[in-house]
Structure formats: structure tokens, C-alpha cells
Amino acid sequence: MDSSSNNPKKNQLLAALPDVEWQRWLPQLESVELRLGQVLYESGDKLSHVYFPTTAIASLLYVMENGASAEIAVIGNEGIVGISLFMGGESTPSRAVVQSAGLGYRLTAQAMKDEFNRAGPVMHLLLRYTQALITQMTQTAVCNRHHSLDQQLCRWLLVSLDRLQGSELVMTQELIANMLGVRREGVTEAAHKLQEEGLIRYARGHISVLSRQGLEKRACECYAVVKKEYDRLLPERLAA
Amino acid sequence: MNTPLRLPTDPRQNHLLAALPDTEWHRWQPYLELVDLPLGQVLSESGRIPAFVYFPTTAIVSLLYMTQDGESSEVAVVGNDGVVGISLFMGGGATPSQAVVQSAGQGYRLRAQLVKNEVDLAGPVLHMLLRYTQAMIAQVAQTAACNRYHSIDQLMCRRLLLGLDRLPSDALVMTQELMANLLGVRREGVTAAALKLQQAGVIRYSRGHIVVLDRARLEQRTREAHAVSRKGYDQLRSMPLAA
Numbered sequence: 001m002d003s004s005s006n007n008p009k010k011n012q013l014l015a016a017l018p019d020v021e022w023q024r025w026l027p028q029l030e031s032v033e034l035r036l037g038q039v040l041y042e043s044g045d046k047l048s049h050v051y052f053p054t055t056a057i058a059s060l061l062y063v064m065e066n067g068a069s070a071e072i073a074v075i076g077n078e079g080i081v082g083i084s085l086f087m088g089g090e091s092t093p094s095r096a097v098v099q100s101a102g103l104g105y106r107l108t109a110q111a112m113k114d115e116f117n118r119a120g121p122v123m124h125l126l127l128r129y130t131q132a133l134i135t136q137m138t139q140t141a142v143c144n145r146h147h148s149l150d151q152q153l154c155r156w157l158l159v160s161l162d163r164l165q166g167s168e169l170v171m172t173q174e175l176i177a178n179m180l181g182v183r184r185e186g187v188t189e190a191a192h193k194l195q196e197e198g199l200i201r202y203a204r205g206h207i208s209v210l211s212r213q214g215l216e217k218r219a220c221e222c223y224a225v226v227k228k229e230y231d232r233l234l235p236e237r238l239a240a
Numbered sequence: 241m242n243t244p245l246r247l248p249t250d251p252r253q254n255h256l257l258a259a260l261p262d263t264e265w266h267r268w269q270p271y272l273e274l275v276d277l278p279l280g281q282v283l284s285e286s287g288r289i290p291a292f293v294y295f296p297t298t299a300i301v302s303l304l305y306m307t308q309d310g311e312s313s314e315v316a317v318v319g320n321d322g323v324v325g326i327s328l329f330m331g332g333g334a335t336p337s338q339a340v341v342q343s344a345g346q347g348y349r350l351r352a353q354l355v356k357n358e359v360d361l362a363g364p365v366l367h368m369l370l371r372y373t374q375a376m377i378a379q380v381a382q383t384a385a386c387n388r389y390h391s392i393d394q395l396m397c398r399r400l401l402l403g404l405d406r407l408p409s410d411a412l413v414m415t416q417e418l419m420a421n422l423l424g425v426r427r428e429g430v431t432a433a434a435l436k437l438q439q440a441g442v443i444r445y446s447r448g449h450i451v452v453l454d455r456a457r458l459e460q461r462t463r464e465a466h467a468v469s470r471k472g473y474d475q476l477r478s479m480p481l482a483a
Binding site for chain 2: 064072117127135181229
């Protein structure tokens with residue numbers, strides 16, 4: 001992976017920083033490679049850094065006592081991984097795992113806290129982002145109760161696609177099954193149906209999305225509800 | 241009819257208000273308005289900016305999401321442990337959920353503008369509200385996981401405990417109908433689960449009402465789901481307010 005091609009402006013929150021903040025943050029942002037499966041933090045950990053993905057995507061997982069995990073949110077180039085640092089809890093109830101390898105930036109815990117405590121535009125931006133993230137988690141709770149695997153798979157593919165360049169995802173069925181908290185066979189069957197309908201092409205861990213519109217039609221309302229909230233709460237992203 | 245008991249009431253029955261440092265407490269006191277919160281009252285609607293935040297003392301409020309198909313799902317429970325209207329201090333105003341009183345009682349409300357002013361001060365109050373929000377996130381995360389993995393039986397046990405935690409006494413009474421709406425399941429599923437719990441002596445179930453008899457047994461049955469959430473809450477609430 002070519003780290004020299006990384007650029008903080010590829011993260012929409014960083015790109016939305018006003019000039020003064022941007023100049024102050026730039027020397028403190030460290031470019032990092034985020035490998036597939038890398039655990040950015042475990043539940044209960046005290047965070048040492050926050051992360052701003054640029055080309056990577058992370059999943060927040062709630063881990064149950066029996067070891068089973070459920071994905072509760074997805075964070076990519078639109079956001080920040082590690083909100084508990086400024087929300088004040090110091091540690092977090094979820095685990096953050098890299099779900100799609102790529103690049104990002106990180107900031108030390110102290111730098112993040114200092115910036116947040118200035119109580120300026122950064123604080124307001126991060127609070128709005130946190131509200132968007134809460135909406136995503138809330139919608140996932142609803143989705144897990146009410147919607148079918150077919151719909152959830154479509155939603156999940158769209159959510160990932162929104163955070164990548166192009167229309168290709170590199171993801172095994174195993175990983176998707178883990179994220180959705182279902183059996184792999186279910187994902188195989190659902191993916192097969194989407195392929196039959198010409199919406200995706202799926203071979204050996206590479207998923208090409210052929211019809212985004214088709215996926216949006218098949219997804220449950222949860223995709224649109226969350227997207228609308230992100231666009232409303234973080235209009236800077238669209239301009240960036 | 242479901243009229244709340246007129247007991248002497250104190251804003252500090254709400255844990256967040258009780259945790260306010262003296263200066264902030266005195267600043268807020270004149271503006272905290274005692275209100276009756278009757279069963280079913282809608283405190284904020286989906287997509288609309290609420291006019292007030294609410295700090296329940298004896299009432300319990302559900303945050304509900306309605307799907308396009310008209311089904312409901314409770315996404316969080318707020319009682320004397322918290323505040324309704326997080327979006328007002330997070331800056332987003334409205335949310336897709338609605339807040340509805342699920343167990344009648346009382347609470348205190350504060351005008352939205354006052355909350356926003358407090359946020360701009362970025363002092364101990366904001367930090368307290370953010371820590372509460374963090375605890376709320378943990379509750380929602382657990383709900384998401386529960387909805388993925390747990391049976392109706394487990395969902396119901398968890399929900400009964402969430403309610404008991406937020407009530408002044410050990411008495412919790414709920415209709416099956418309400419439970420089904422909150423869990424987002426069919427009423428028949430609740431009936432079946434309730435019968436099982438009754439057979440186990442955990443609840444009494446009569447004329448559509450569920451009454452919890454044995455909290456310890458209830459906790460045992462839902463040990464996993466509840467314990468983690470409670471620990472997180474307690475940890476977050478016991479933290480000192482200094483930023």
C-alpha cells in the first residue's frame with residue numbers, strides 16, 4: 001500500500017475543518033496503514049488515539065459475553081473512530097476493527113482532547129458527527145429486529161460503497177456474515193440472488209456493484225434514513 | 241386511567257440533575273419546570289426539533305422508531321438515570337425517533353435554548369451530558385446486538401430489568417400489548433414468553449398485565465444481556481465531573 005498517496009483531505013471531517021484548525025492539526029496527524037482485521041481498540045480499552053479513515057473502513061462491534069459479535073456501526077472516510085475520547089467515558093463498550101484495508105490518519109488521545117476542549121467549531125462538528133453515528137446505531141437496532149437478511153445485505157453493501165472510491169468491494173462472505181451476525185450460508189444465498197438479478201457480480205471475495213440503484217431499491221428504509229441524517233447533520237461533507 | 245401519584249418531588253431524584261455542581265444547579269433551578277408525564281404523552285416527534293429536554297424523576301420514557309410498515313421498535317429507555325432530548329445538545333435538533341412516555345410519572349423540563357446556552361459554555365454540564373450520551377450509546381448498541389441474537393424471552397427479561405432499574409419501587413406493571421410494541425414483536429410471542437416466565441415464578445401474568453415477582457431470577461435469566469449494560473452505566477455515572 002502506497003502511504004505517500006494518503007491525504008488528510010480525503011477524510012471528510014478533516015476536510016471540513018476551518019483553516020485555523022486545519023493548520024494546527026496538520027503537523028499532528030500521522031498517516032497510518034490500516035490492515036484488514038486490525039483491532040483499533042477493544043471494548044474496555046483506554047484509547048491511545050482516534051482515527052480518521054481515508055481509504056480504509058472500520059466496523060464498531062458490540063461483543064457479547066459468549067463471544068458473538070454484532071456490528072453496530074460502520075465508519076469510513078466520513079468520520080472518526082474513537083468518539084469515547086471526547087464523550088468522556090475514557091473507555092468504550094465496543095470493539096473497533098478494520099473491515100476494509102486502506103489508509104487513514106490518527107491523532108493522539110491528548111491532542112484530540114485538547115482540541116475538543118477548545119469548545120470551538122471542532123467541538124460542534126464532532127458532536128454533530130456523533131449524533132449521526134448514534135442514528136446509524138439506532139437504525140441498526142431497528143433493522144436487526146424488523147428487516148430480512150436480503151435487505152440488510154443490500155444496506156450493508158451500500159454503506160460500504162459510500163465510503164470507498166469506485167464500485168468494487170474486497171470482502172469475503174465470511175466477513176460479511178460476521179458483520180451481519182448471520183450464518184455464512186445465508187450470505188451466500190442472498191448474494192447469489194443479487195447476482196442473478198444483475199445487481200452485483202461476486203467472485204472470490206471481490207464484489208462489483210453493477211446497479212447501485214437496484215441495491216437501493218432492495219435495501220430496507222434504514223439505508224436512506226441514515227444517509228439523509230448524515231447529509232443533514234454534516235452538510236460540509238457534501239461541499240468538501 | 242393512569243394518574244401519577246402526587247408525592248413530594250425533588251429534581252435531584254433525577255441522577256443527572258443530582259450530579260450538577262452547585263453553581264450550575266443554582267443557575268438551572270429557577271428554570272426547571274415540574275411536569276406530569278402521563279402514559280402515552282409524546283414528548284418529541286420524529287423529525288421535529290423538541291422544545292424542551294426532559295429529566296424524568298418517576299416517569300419512564302421510550303425512544304421509539306416507527307418503520308415505514310407501521311411497526312414500532314423501542315431503541316432506548318430513559319428514566320431517572322437520564323435526559324430526553326440528547327439531539328438538542330448534540331446540535332442536530334431533530335431525530336428520526338420519537339419520545340413517548342411509557343410509564344406515567346413526573347419529571348422536570350428545561351427549555352431547549354437554555355440547554356444550548358449551557359453547551360456553548362462547554363463546562364461540567366456539557367461533560368456530564370456527554371457521559372450520559374455515552375451510556376445511552378452503550379444501551380442502543382446492546383439493543384442492536386440483542387435484536388440480532390436474542391429470543392423474545394431474553395428480550396423481554398432485559399426490557400423488564402431496564403424498567404425496574406428506573407423505577408422507585410420494585411413494582412413494574414406493563415401490558416403485553418405495550419411490551420410487544422416496544423420489542424417490535426408480535427403479541428402472541430409476548431404471551432408465550434410471559435407464560436413461560438410465570439411458570440418459572442419470575443412474573444405474575446394476569447389480564448394482560450405483567451407483574452415482576454422475582455427480580456433475582458429475572459436477572460439470572462438475562463444475566464448476559466443486562467449485566468454488561470448496567471456495568472457500563474454505573475462506571476459512567478460514577479465518574480467525577482471534572483473534564
